[in-house]
Amino acid sequence: QVQLVESGGGLVQAGGSLRLSCAASGRTLSTYAMAWFRQAPGKERELVAVISWSGGSTYYPDSVKGRFTISRDNAKNTVYLTMNSLKPEDTAVYCCAAREPNSGSWLYATSYAHWGQGTQVTVSS
Numbered sequence: 001q002v003q004l005v006e007s008g009g010g011l012v013q014a015g016g017s018l019r020l021s022c023a024a025s026g027r028t029l030s031t032y033a034m035a036w037f038r039q040a041p042g043k044e045r046e047l048v049a050v051i052s053w054s055g056g057s058t059y060y061p062d063s064v065k066g067r068f069t070i071s072r073d074n075a076k077n078t079v080y081l082t083m084n085s086l087k088p089e090d091t092a093v094y095c096c097a098a099r100e101p102n103s104g105s106w107l108y109a110t111s112y113a114h115w116g117q118g119t120q121v122t123v124s125s
Contacts, residue, residue, distance in 0.1 A: 002027045002114040004096050009119030012086055016123070020081040022096030022116060029053075030074040032114075033099040033106045036081045038092035038121075048094070049081055050106045059106070064090075086123045093118040 008020040020036070035050040049070035050059040058070055069082045079096055097112035104111035 002029070002032075002098050004098060004114055004116035006094065006096055006116045006119040009094060009121045011122045011124065014086060014088055014123055014125050016086050017082070017084045018086065018121060020083070020094055020096075020119060020121075022079040022081075024077045024079075024098070028074070029072070029077050029079070029098060031101055034070070034072060034079040035097045035099065035106065035112060036068075036070060036079075036094055037097060037109060038090075038094045039118075040089075040092040043092075045109055046092075047107060047109070051079065052106075053101075083121070086121075088123045088125045090121060091123050092121060094121050095119075 003025045006022050031053050033052050036048050037045050038048050039045040048064050051070045055072050067085045072079045095118040096116045098114040099112045
């Protein structure tokens, strides 16, 4: 079983930056695709970044492309989300998730079997 714990959230002014971390325990993440999702109050959960098991492939939706960067350090069993040029609409709870191999499209939350509890990101205007 994989346990995921996020950290690094907080309150930041618009235009600022934050770096989220997702530390895993229980199993190595080296064979898992990893993703960050977010959910704001009253809104559906949204995928914000995905990275392949090797780190060689990534995906970002247009809403964060060019501002967010996902990365991973398999030796440390940790995944990161660097967020720059933050906007008030980025305010949400951010969760990391691990997708086991051959578990469906990495674009869909249902493909991820392991989830962290989330960390709050609040961007003030």
